Amino acid sequence: MTKAAVPPYIPAMTAPIPVTVLTGYLGAGKTTLLNRILSEPHGKKYAVIVNEFGEIGIDNDLVVGADEEVFEMNNGCICCTVRGDLIRVIEGLMKRKGRFDAIIVETTGLADPAPVAQTFFVDEDVKAKTTLDAVVTVVDAKHLPLRLNDSKEAEEQIAFADVILLNKTDLVSPAELAAVEAAIRAINRYARVVRTERSNAPLDTVLGLGAFDLERILTVEPDFLNPPHGEDGHVHDEHCGHDHHYHHGHHHDHAAPSAIHDATVKSVSLSTEQPLDDRKFFAWYQTLLQQQGQDILRSKGILAFKDEPRRYVVQAVHMMADGDHQRPWRDDEPRRSRLVLIGRNLDAHALEQDFASCVAA
Amino acid sequence: MRGGVTPPPLVETIGRAFDLPEQVIDVFWIGDRALFATGDGSVRAHDGGGEAWTREGVHDGALLTACPGLGEDILTGGDDGRVAAVDATGEVTTLGAFKGRWIEALAASRTSRLAAVGVGKEVAILGTGGEKHRFAHDATVTGLAFEPNGRRFAAAHYGGVTVSWAASPESRRKKLDWKGAHLSVVWTHDAKFIVTTMQEQALHGWRLQDGQHFRMAGYPAKIRALSFTSDNRWLASAGAQEVVLWPFQGANGPIGSNAAVAGELATPCTAVRCHPDRAVLAAGGMDGELILLPVANAGAGPSKALLIDPPHGARVTALAWSADGRRLAFGCENGRAGVLDFTDAL
Numbered sequence: 233m234t235k236a237a238v239p240p241y242i243p244a245m246t247a248p249i250p251v252t253v254l255t256g257y258l259g260a261g262k263t264t265l266l267n268r269i270l271s272e273p274h275g276k277k278y279a280v281i282v283n284e285f286g287e288i289g290i291d292n293d294l295v296v297g298a299d300e301e302v303f304e305m306n307n308g309c310i311c312c313t314v315r316g317d318l319i320r321v322i323e324g325l326m327k328r329k330g331r332f333d334a335i336i337v338e339t340t341g342l343a344d345p346a347p348v349a350q351t352f353f354v355d356e357d358v359k360a361k362t363t364l365d366a367v368v369t370v371v372d373a374k375h376l377p378l379r380l381n382d383s384k385e386a387e388e389q390i391a392f393a394d395v396i397l398l399n400k401t402d403l404v405s406p407a408e409l410a411a412v413e414a415a416i417r418a419i420n421r422y423a424r425v426v427r428t429e430r431s432n433a434p435l436d437t438v439l440g441l442g443a444f445d446l447e448r449i450l451t452v453e454p455d456f457l458n459p460p461h462g463e464d465g466h467v468h469d470e471h472c473g474h475d476h477h478y479h480h481g482h483h484h485d486h487a488a489p490s491a492i493h494d495a496t497v498k499s500v501s502l503s504t505e506q507p508l509d510d511r512k513f514f515a516w517y518q519t520l521l522q523q524q525g526q527d528i529l530r531s532k533g534i535l536a537f538k539d540e541p542r543r544y545v546v547q548a549v550h551m552m553a554d555g556d557h558q559r560p561w562r563d564d565e566p567r568r569s570r571l572v573l574i575g576r577n578l579d580a581h582a583l584e585q586d587f588a589s590c591v592a593a
Numbered sequence: 594m595r596g597g598v599t600p601p602p603l604v605e606t607i608g609r610a611f612d613l614p615e616q617v618i619d620v621f622w623i624g625d626r627a628l629f630a631t632g633d634g635s636v637r638a639h640d641g642g643g644e645a646w647t648r649e650g651v652h653d654g655a656l657l658t659a660c661p662g663l664g665e666d667i668l669t670g671g672d673d674g675r676v677a678a679v680d681a682t683g684e685v686t687t688l689g690a691f692k693g694r695w696i697e698a699l700a701a702s703r704t705s706r707l708a709a710v711g712v713g714k715e716v717a718i719l720g721t722g723g724e725k726h727r728f729a730h731d732a733t734v735t736g737l738a739f740e741p742n743g744r745r746f747a748a749a750h751y752g753g754v755t756v757s758w759a760a761s762p763e764s765r766r767k768k769l770d771w772k773g774a775h776l777s778v779v780w781t782h783d784a785k786f787i788v789t790t791m792q793e794q795a796l797h798g799w800r801l802q803d804g805q806h807f808r809m810a811g812y813p814a815k816i817r818a819l820s821f822t823s824d825n826r827w828l829a830s831a832g833a834q835e836v837v838l839w840p841f842q843g844a845n846g847p848i849g850s851n852a853a854v855a856g857e858l859a860t861p862c863t864a865v866r867c868h869p870d871r872a873v874l875a876a877g878g879m880d881g882e883l884i885l886l887p888v889a890n891a892g893a894g895p896s897k898a899l900l901i902d903p904p905h906g907a908r909v910t911a912l913a914w915s916a917d918g919r920r921l922a923f924g925c926e927n928g929r930a931g932v933l934d935f936t937d938a939l
Contacts, residue, residue, distance in 0.1 A: 297693070299713070301733055303751055306773030306793050316751060316774055316792070317733065324672055324695055327632035328655040329615055355792070356815040 248363040251335045252439055253348050255389045256370030257379055258341035261399040265370060265431035265438070266338060270295075272435060276333040279325050281318065283340045294332070296321055300340060302347045305354065312354070312551060313347040319355045326361050334439060335362060342385055345369075345392040346529070346550055353552035364547075366441045369393035369423075370431065373412050374403045380415060380493040390416055391497045391529045391574045392549075393423040395438060402429045415492050421499040422572050497529065500580045502587040503570040507538040509592040516590055517546075517553070517571075520583075525551030527578070533571035536561065538592035546571075603885065603901045608921075608933030610902065611644075613637060617924025619659040621667045622915035623681040627922035627932050628667050629911070630659035636669065636679045639922070639932055646683040657697045663706045663721060670696025676710055676719065689719050698734050702743025707759045709737045709746045716748050718759050726762045730755055736777035740784040749775040749789045754799070756787070769799045771806060782825040786846050790816040794832060796839070800846060807848045809839055814861035818912075820874065822867045822888055829855060829874050829888070831862040836876045836886060856886035856898045864923075866912040875901065877909025881925050905929055 256262045266280060270293050278293045283300050298317045305312040318337065325332065339348055345367060352364040369389045371379075379386035390396060396416055401409055409427070416425060426433045513535065521528065525548075532547040546555030561567050571587065604610045615633040622628075626645055629637045634652035638645040652671025659669045666680040668688065676689040676696055691712045698711025708719040711734035715727045728748070736749035739759070748755050751774045758764040774792035781788075788798040788809075795810035796819070809830075816832035827838040828847075836855040839847040860879035867874045867888065877883040884898040907927030914921055924930040 296695075299733070301751070303774045303792065304772070306771075306791070314792070316735075319792075320695075320697060320733075320735070324655055324657050324697065327616065327618060327657060328672070329633035 248361055249332055249335055250365035250440060250442060251337060251352065251362045252365050253345065253367045254336060254338045254370070255343065255345050255348075255367065255392070256341065256397075257372065257375070257386060257389075259375070260341070260370040260372040261397070261428075261431040262338060262341075262370050265368075265397065265433070266336070268431060269336065269435060269439065274435060277330070279332040279335045281321055281335065281337045283338060283343075294325075296325075300343065312350060314351045314354045315347050318348065318351050319358055322355075322358050322362060326357070334365070336439075342383075344385060345389055349392065349530075349549040350552050353549060353554050359554075363442070365439070366394040367392045368395045368397065368438050370397045370399055371412075371416070372400050373398055373409055374400050376412050377415065377492040387419055387493075387495065387497050388529060390419045390423070393420060394441065396420070396423045396425045397431060397433055397438070398425050398427045399431055400429065401427045411492050415495070418493070418495040419497045419499070420574055421501070422574070496576050497574065498576075498578060500573045500578050500583055501570060502533075502573070502584055503568055504588065504591060505566060505568050506591045507536050507567065508569050508590050510537040510540070510544075512592075513537070513590040516586055520586070521548055521551045521553055524575070524577070528573055528575035530575070531571065531573045533569070535569040535571070536567040600900070602903055603899060603933055603938075604883075604931045607935060607938055608901075608931050609641075609643075610929065610931035611639070613924065613928040613930050615928055616926045617911045617928065617930055618656055620911040620913045620922045620924050620930070621659070621661050622913055622920060622922060623665055623667065625915070625920070626681050627913065627915075627920070628679060628681070629922070629924055629930055630656050630667065630669050631924075631928070632656055634671055634673075636667070636683075636685075638681070638683060639930070641932065641934055648679060648683050648685055651677050651679060651685055657695060658699050660699050660701055661703070663701050663703060663708060668699055668701050668708060670699045670710065672696075676708070689717065689724060691717070698737045698748075700737035700739050700746060702739040702759075704741070705739070705743030705759060707739070707743060709739065709748070709759060711735065711737055711748070714750075716746070716757070718762075725760075728755075728757050728762060728766075736775065736789070738778045738780055740780045741782055742784070745784075747778045747780065747787050749778040751775070754778055754787055754789055756801070767801075769804065769806065771797050771808075773797075777819070779819045779821070779828075781828075781841055781846075782821055782823075786841060788819060788828060790819065790832075796830065798846060800848075805845075805848065807846065809847060809852070812837075814863075814879070817863050817910075818865045820865050820867045822872065822874070823869050824872075827853070827867075827888060829865045829867055829876075831865050831876070834858050834861055834878075836862050836865055836874065838888065855888055856884065858882055858884065859904065864909040864912045866914055868918050869914050869916060870918040875912050875914070875921055875923070877902075877912060877923060877925075878904070879908045880904035881907050881909060881927075881929065883909055883912075883923055901933065902929075902931060 280295045281298050301317040303316040426437050535544040541560045542557040545558050615631040618630045620629045626638045626640045634656045635649045637647045653673040655672045662668045666678045669677050672695045674691040674694045678686045678688050701708040710717045714730050717727050718725045732751035734748045739746045753770040756767040775789040777790045794812045799806045812832035818831040820829045826842040830837045835857050838853040840850045858878035864877040872888040882904040883902040907925045911924035919936045921933045
């Protein structure tokens with residue numbers, strides 16, 4: 233008797249390649265940042281997908297021009313658009329010999345970030361072989377107030393961001409800078425804001441963030457970002473010490489008023505220390521995304537389900553959601569579930585109630 | 594789990610497996626040689642005896658696509674913008690060069706001796722003497738196919754398919770519209786129907802005569818391969834664990850008919866190729882499992898499969914039967930590849 237041959241082809245379990253999406257208005261400093269990423273001696277090999285060939289230094293890296301071809305998916309999901317060219321370029325990159333350490337996708341200044349981000353949820357190959365590391369938005373401290381008031385895209389680029397490079401800080405006064413940062417916070421409370429002068433951010437605040445960025449949802453106390461209650465820019469949340477559920481006659485819209493921009497996009501954070509019922513949660517979350525996904529630009533969360541030792545991590549772009557169980561909860565960390573929603577027309581009060589009703593019996 | 598004695602896989606009894614250093618993009622037979630186009634820009638020839646030759650650097654960068662050529666050769670397209678022809682002896686010639694472009698859509702006809710190359714939103718028609726002319730399309734061309742007589746070609750793109758007469762850019766073109774992103778396209782052997790694979794994990798088909806069209810949906814995975822049986826009765830498709838067959842025997846094609854199943858893999862099918870003569874097909878899956886299935890009793894439910902190569906974890910990306918149907922070649926994403934000789938088996 234001979235034993236059945238064990239196939240010698242044990243596949244290399246290669247980790248998905250992280251993708252950083254770089255957005256920002258023309259002139260904000262995207263190209264400067266890209267040049268820095270490509271020219272610094274980091275010993276990494278990057279593939280950069282740009283919307284046109286600019287003056288970008290190429291050394292060890294590959295720069296690919298793409299044509300920003302946005303496809304509407306014919307799948308009954310009205311807001312589902314993807315970047316067809318990006319799918320093709322990523323498929324092509326995967327055929328090349330040797331691996332890239334990371335892929336950076338630059339978008340044009342006027343681009344809506346949703347199709348780029350949704351591409352990572354829709355295509356099977358892109359989903360399997362890459363992972364959306366972070367959306368990095370470069371904004372110009374001097375011109376952001378103007379941009380915010382004359383374009384929907386500037387607001388959406390901030391709403392989508394995991395990291396915001398607040399650039400050209402040397403061109404504004406400290407008071408102006410504080411006002412601009414408050415305007416950013418009013419839209420997106422959970423992005424990390426990095427102040428820079430000539431896009432000179434340490435690269436580790438821009439690239440390779442991955443799970444770290446989701447950790448922020450749990451580890452950063454909103455109070456840390458939140459001016460004290462009663463001050464301009466204060467955001468009412470579960471930490472501000474007054475009772476939301478019985479506080480009538482006062483609309484909690486969770487948008488910090490900003491002197492320079494009347495934000496239509498805002499962030500809502502939902503959290504609980506009680507374990508959630510996974511079935512209740514998914515039923516609610518899926519319905520929410522189906523019904524309000526057009527308005528919910530991004531949502532992300534870390535969840536503790538009843539009788540589940542592992543953390544469940546979920547993120548979504550509009551209606552497209554993707555989630556998975558990750559590492560077990562550590563003994564020294566509170567099993568607190570938190571879900572962050574960034575979008576328009578969000579009824580924080582109703583969302584809080586719905587989220588609370590997902591607590592396991 | 595199946596009980597009893599499991600026969601050894603066919604690749605061990607009538608074939609030979611080997612490891613290529615890079616992923617296999619596609620494979621084709623020229624005579625008794627299988628030409629493997631690999632992602633590193635190389636073409637490698639194998640026959641029954643072993644490796645015949647290797648041509649590295651056919652492309653400077655990635656080799657993105659390949660197809661049967663204008664004669665006794667294959668064509669390859671790369672991210673260096675080149676279209677190369679490689680013959681059975683390993684001679685490489687450049688058929689076209691499109692600087693700054695990635696060549697991902699490519700088709701050729703031996704009958705008309707024309708090749709169609711997707712160059713962004715345009716299709717360049719090449720002959721042995723070089724580029725002849727170009728056809729503009731509404732969106733980036735992602736898939737190309739000639740009808741069997743080589744006169745018309747179909748170009749798949751966002752929003753549908755455009756059918757053009759390859760030799761005459763002035764002739765009337767036919768647009769077949771359907772919302773969504775169409776990725777690849779095939780013709781039936783009788784050139785009566787055109788079918789596309791879509792980003793939405795569905796197939797869309799048109800009857801050329803009257804533009805009647807139909808949707809074939811329900812696939813859980815990306816549909817990476819389509820193949821018509823030699824008698825044109827069935828369209829075999831990848832994209833599900835079951836090898837799904839759509840009936841094309843009547844004048845209406847699959848309109849109003851149900852799909853049949855030829856057999857089942859353990860993971861979604863990623864490659865399928867019907868035998869050029871017999872009622873069998875080879876199908877490979879996401880995990881590398883490769884099987885041989887009869888098509889004869891399609892409609893009567895899944896039939897018993899013969900194992901060609903057991904699973905190894907990387908998907909089957911390429912399958913080719915030789916023109917005489919005696920040999921089969923396969924290749925996978927991890928570089929595993931093989932050739933089989935069915936002369937005494939079929």
